[in-house]
Amino acid sequence: MLIKERLFTPGPVPLPPQVIKALGQQIIHHRTPEFTNAFLQVREKLQKLLKTKRDVLMFASSGTGAMEASIVNFFSEEDTVLVINAGKFGQRWREIAKRYNLKVIDYEIPWGKTYDKEKLIEILGKYPQIKGILVQQSETSTTTYHDVKFLAEKANEMLEDCLIVVDGITSVGVYEVYPEEVGIDILVTGSQKALMLPPGLSILYYSEKAEKRLDTSNLPKYYFDVKAESKKQAKGQTAYTPAINLILALNESLNLILDEGLENLAKRHEVMAKATREAVQELGLKLLSESPANSATGVYAPEGINADDLRKQLLKIGFRVAGGQDHLKGKIFRIAHMGYFDFMDMIQVIAGLEIALQKIGYPVEFGKAVSKAQEIIREVL
Ligand SMILES: *Cc1c(COP(=O)(O)O)cnc(C)c1O
Numbered sequence: 001m002l003i004k005e006r007l008f009t010p011g012p013v014p015l016p017p018q019v020i021k022a023l024g025q026q027i028i029h030h031r032t033p034e035f036t037n038a039f040l041q042v043r044e045k046l047q048k049l050l051k052t053k054r055d056v057l058m059f060a061s062s063g064t065g066a067m068e069a070s071i072v073n074f075f076s077e078e079d080t081v082l083v084i085n086a087g088k089f090g091q092r093w094r095e096i097a098k099r100y101n102l103k104v105i106d107y108e109i110p111w112g113k114t115y116d117k118e119k120l121i122e123i124l125g126k127y128p129q130i131k132g133i134l135v136q137q138s139e140t141s142t143t144t145y146h147d148v149k150f151l152a153e154k155a156n157e158m159l160e161d162c163l164i165v166v167d168g169i170t171s172v173g174v175y176e177v178y179p180e181e182v183g184i185d186i187l188v189t190g191s192q193k194a195l196m197l198p199p200g201l202s203i204l205y206y207s208e209k210a211e212k213r214l215d216t217s218n219l220p221k222y223y224f225d226v227k228a229e230s231k232k233q234a235k236g237q238t239a240y241t242p243a244i245n246l247i248l249a250l251n252e253s254l255n256l257i258l259d260e261g262l263e264n265l266a267k268r269h270e271v272m273a274k275a276t277r278e279a280v281q282e283l284g285l286k287l288l289s290e291s292p293a294n295s296a297t298g299v300y301a302p303e304g305i306n307a308d309d310l311r312k313q314l315l316k317i318g319f320r321v322a323g324g325q326d327h328l329k330g331k332i333f334r335i336a337h338m339g340y341f342d343f344m345d346m347i348q349v350i351a352g353l354e355i356a357l358q359k360i361g362y363p364v365e366f367g368k369a370v371s372k373a374q375e376i377i378r379e380v381l
Helices: 017-023 033-049 063-072 088-099 117-126 148-158 208-213 226-234 244-260 262-282 307-316 343-359 368-378
Strands: 006-008 056-059 080-085 103-108 130-136 163-167 186-190 202-206 296-300 319-323 332-336
Touching: 006 332, 006 343, 017 244, 033 056, 033 244, 056 063, 056 226, 063 088, 063 163, 063 186, 063 202, 080 088, 088 103, 088 130, 088 163, 103 117, 117 148, 130 148, 148 163, 163 208, 244 262, 262 296, 262 343, 262 368, 307 319, 307 332, 307 343, 319 343, 343 368
Parallel strands: 006 319, 080 103, 080 130, 130 163, 163 186
Antiparallel strands: 056 202, 186 202, 296 332, 319 332
C-alpha cells in the first residue's frame, strides 16, 4: 500500500511549492545584476521580518555557523559569558565559547525547564564582568521557550557591557521576534527550520551596541567575518560564493511569511502548538517541557513504551517525528509545527498518533485527542 512520508521533524521541515520551484531553476551567476537585485530584495525582507533597518547578514552554512560568527566577531579571549544551558543547543553555545577560550559561566538547567528568574538575578549580581549572555529563545532539543526579554531587561539594568546573544533558529518565523524592541544584540537563525528551506543558509542580525565590539574583538575569523561581509552585503554581494539557490528560495519563503503577516504567523503557531499539547495530554501523555515552545512539542512516551518504537510505528503509517537526544533518547518524541504547517496538519498527526499508540499496546479511545484539537482549532477558523 502507498504510505506517504510526512515530515514532522523540527528541522528539516517540509518545503512550500513556491520554494521547491525556486530551487528547481537553472542556477544564475552571482556576480550579476540579476543576483544582486534578488539579494537586496531578500535583505530588505529579512529586515522587515525582524523590524530593523540594520544589517541582517547571510552566510552559506548551517545554523551553527552563525552561532560561531556571533562569538568570534563580538567577543575576545578571556571574556566572561553566561550560558543558559538547558539542552543540546545550550551545550553548543558553551562548547563554541570554550573552544575560543572565553570564560564560561555555565548555568545548567534540567532538560525541560527554563531558567529561574531569581537565580538569574543572583548570577548577574555575582558576576558583573559578564560580557555576554548566550541563550536559545526556543531550545529545540527540549521544546522549551526561554524568556529573552526578561534576560535583556535585567542584563541592561545590572551589567555594564553585556550583549544578549540569541539563538533564534526555531523562534524566528514562529514568534514575532523584533530584536530592537526586545533588546537582543545578536540574533541568529538558519534556513531549515521556520524559514521553510533546505539547510545551508544562516542569518545574523547585530545591534548598534554589538557593532562597537567588531573593532576590539581579537578572536580569529576568516569565513565568518562580519565586518567584511557587512560591506559587501550592503551592496548586494557576498565576500565568497553565496548559497545562490537558497537565497532565491528565501525570497519566496519570505513572501509567504510577510504575506501572511507576522501577527497571523505567530497566532497560527500558537494555536497549532496549543492543539498538539492539549491533544496529547488528553491521551494521558505528559509534556516534556514546563515552558513549552510553539515551534515543536516534546512528549514523554507512556510508561513502559519506548518512544523510538512508537516513532517506528508512526513512520509505518506515514509520520516522521523526531526523538530525544542523550538521556532523553527512547523516552520522548517531538512533533514539529514550525513553518509550512497548518491546522489540519495537526489534526492529521494527532489522528496518526492515536493509531500508533493503540498499535503499540497503549489503550486509546479513538477520536479523543483529535476532538480536543478540533475544539481548539475551531476557535480560530
Ligand atoms: C537546528 C538548531 C540549531 C542549528 O543546527 P544546525 O544543524 O547547525 O543547523 C541551533 N540551535 C537550535 C535551537 C536549533 O534548533
